[in-house]
Amino acid sequence: MSEAVLSADGVARAERPPVDVAVGVLLQRDALGQEHAFLLTSRPPGKVYAGYWEFPGGKLEAGESVHQALVRELQEELGITVLASQPWREMVMDYAHARVRLHFRKVHDWQGELQMREGQQMAWEQLPVHSGPVLPGTIPVLEWLAQERGHAGPRFIPVDPPAA
Numbered sequence: 802m803s804e805a806v807l808s809a810d811g812v813a814r815a816e817r818p819p820v821d822v823a824v825g826v827l828l829q830r831d832a833l834g835q836e837h838a839f840l841l842t843s844r845p846p847g848k849v850y851a852g853y854w855e856f857p858g859g860k861l862e863a864g865e866s867v868h869q870a871l872v873r874e875l876q877e878e879l880g881i882t883v884l885a886s887q888p889w890r891e892m893v894m895d896y897a898h899a900r901v902r903l904h905f906r907k908v909h910d911w912q913g914e915l916q917m918r919e920g921q922q923m924a925w926e927q928l929p930v931h932s933g934p935v936l937p938g939t940i941p942v943l944e945w946l947a948q949e950r951g952h953a954g955p956r957f958i959p960v961d962p963p964a965a
């Protein structure tokens with residue numbers, strides 16, 4: 802059975818092999834131990850969708866597991882050491898620039914202070930997300946978080962795209 806593919810822009814394109822991407826959902830817990838704020842970062846200047854907000858991560862390199870790629874990417878981008886990550890959701894997203902298979906992993910345990918090493922911005926967010934605009938591939942994740950949390954309101958506050 803072929804896997805479901807979400808389109809980022811509503812354009813139907815010929816099938817392409819997806820590129821695997823490791824994505825970390827870093828979570829803080831509240832006083833009762835419940836998952837609370839989650840980390841969003843803006844895409845760095847010079848990258849496709851620069852200035853859009855996403856969960857940190859990046860493409861797998863040859864021979865890497867998703868966890869290994871996540872550890873490497875979050876060290877490179879944020880200067881932290883991920884100590885453990887749990888597989889959560891997967892989704893294929895089709896963009897004009899690429900088709901990607903996003904492997905989302907929850908991260909509760911890391912070491913080090915967050916540093917924005919690629920000129921990006923960061924925000925600890927809750928629903929509805931105020932940073933924006935959010936990347937198309939981020940919207941389903943906010944939906945899953947809303948479902949897990951029983952959040953009924955808007956998932957994010959719409960923000961105009963950055964000037965080109």
Ligand SMILES: Nc1nc2c([nH]c(=O)n2[C@@H]2O[C@H](COP(=O)(O)OP(=O)(O)OP(=O)(O)O)[C@@H](O)[C@H]2O)c(=O)[nH]1
Pocket residue numbers: 822823824848850855856857858859860861894896899901903936937938939
């Ligand atoms: N990091 C990240 N990428 C995402 C998310 N959602 C989503 O659709 N993507 C897509 O997944 C791909 C990730 O590639 P990237 O450019 O961030 O990865 P990278 O750091 O390895 O890039 P590089 O090739 O410039 O080194 C992009 O096409 C991006 O649009 C997300 O939440 N986080």
